[in-house]
Amino acid sequence: xxxxxxxxxxxxxxxxxxxxxxxxxxxxxxxxxxxxxxxxxxxxxxxxxxxxxxxxxxxxxxxxxxxxxxxxxxxxxxxxxxxxxxxxxxxxxxxxxxxxxxxxxxxxxxxxxxxxxxxxxxxxxxxxxxxxxxxxxxxxxxxxxxxxxxxxxxxxxxxxxxxxxxxxxxxxxxxxxxxxxxxxxxxxxxxxxxxxxxxxxxxxxxxxxxxxxxxxxxxxxxxxxxxxxxxxxxxxxxxxxxxxxxxxxxxxxxxx
Ligand code: 13P
Numbered sequence: 001x002x003x004x005x006x007x008x009x010x011x012x013x014x015x016x017x018x019x020x021x022x023x024x025x026x027x028x029x030x031x032x033x034x035x036x037x038x039x040x041x042x043x044x045x046x047x048x049x050x051x052x053x054x055x056x057x058x059x060x061x062x063x064x065x066x067x068x069x070x071x072x073x074x075x076x077x078x079x080x081x082x083x084x085x086x087x088x089x090x091x092x093x094x095x096x097x098x099x100x101x102x103x104x105x106x107x108x109x110x111x112x113x114x115x116x117x118x119x120x121x122x123x124x125x126x127x128x129x130x131x132x133x134x135x136x137x138x139x140x141x142x143x144x145x146x147x148x149x150x151x152x153x154x155x156x157x158x159x160x161x162x163x164x165x166x167x168x169x170x171x172x173x174x175x176x177x178x179x180x181x182x183x184x185x186x187x188x189x190x191x192x193x194x195x196x197x198x199x200x201x202x203x204x205x206x207x208x209x210x211x212x213x214x215x216x217x218x219x220x221x222x223x224x225x226x227x228x229x230x231x232x233x234x235x236x237x238x239x240x241x242x243x244x245x246x247x248x249x250x251x252x253x254x255x256x
Pocket of ligand 1: 009094166170171172173174211212213214232233234235236
């Protein structure tokens with residue numbers, strides 16, 4: 001069985017001290033739910049302190065982006081080598097990075113390969129815009145993003161990859177995709193693309209999350225879907241009680 005993975009994407013929220021205080025409060029609440037992989041992705045400024053505060057708690061840490069070079073003259077950027085020992089996961093290709101920070105399918109692919117090369121696990125975010133959704137282009141857009149992100153990635157590395165389906169129209173809008181729709185894109189488009197690329201065994205083993213207005217009230221519905229293995233959560237991951245309820249709901253829905 002694929003172990004569920006719930007990751008909190010904090011985006012540009014919480015100062016250093018707020019981040020540390022938050023995980024100190026969160027860690028004991030999440031402690032009972034060892035059957036679910038629990039990850040928080042703070043800003044770079046708080047990454048080291050959060051990683052330190054979470055040592056020994058079983059809660060993983062992720063970064064929100066990474067450069068593809070090991071080092072160099074790239075003002076403002078952080079290299080994968082610098083994340084080793086601090087972060088286990090890296091969110092790559094988030095729609096906000098694609099929209100505001102010039103992230104493209106090509107840079108996503110470079111970042112995925114660089115992360116894997118340094119032993120870091122990419123959470124690859126894919127998803128269509130409202131316009132693409134309404135034009136019936138979801139399958140084509142999402143399938144294309146998955147193929148581009150994984151170009152040159154071999155099957156052996158797929159155990160270290162998580163994919164997050166985040167329809168852009170559902171992010172931070174309060175307008176979530178129905179659980180059935182999310183499941184059909186995740187199973188029918190993403191898993192079937194993985195099947196084309198790597199065969200059925202890999203396609204069935206990769207964990208795929210849903211993201212977009214996930215809340216304690218709708219979490220169980222998503223997690224009851226057979227192809228949804230977790231969630232990439234923005235807003236609701238910034239509150240200790242909500243994040244705890246999400247983890248609890250995931251465990252309950254999967255009966256673990
Ligand atoms: P919200 O949960 O706030 O809609 O954000 C989703 C997201 O972008 C997670 O990466």
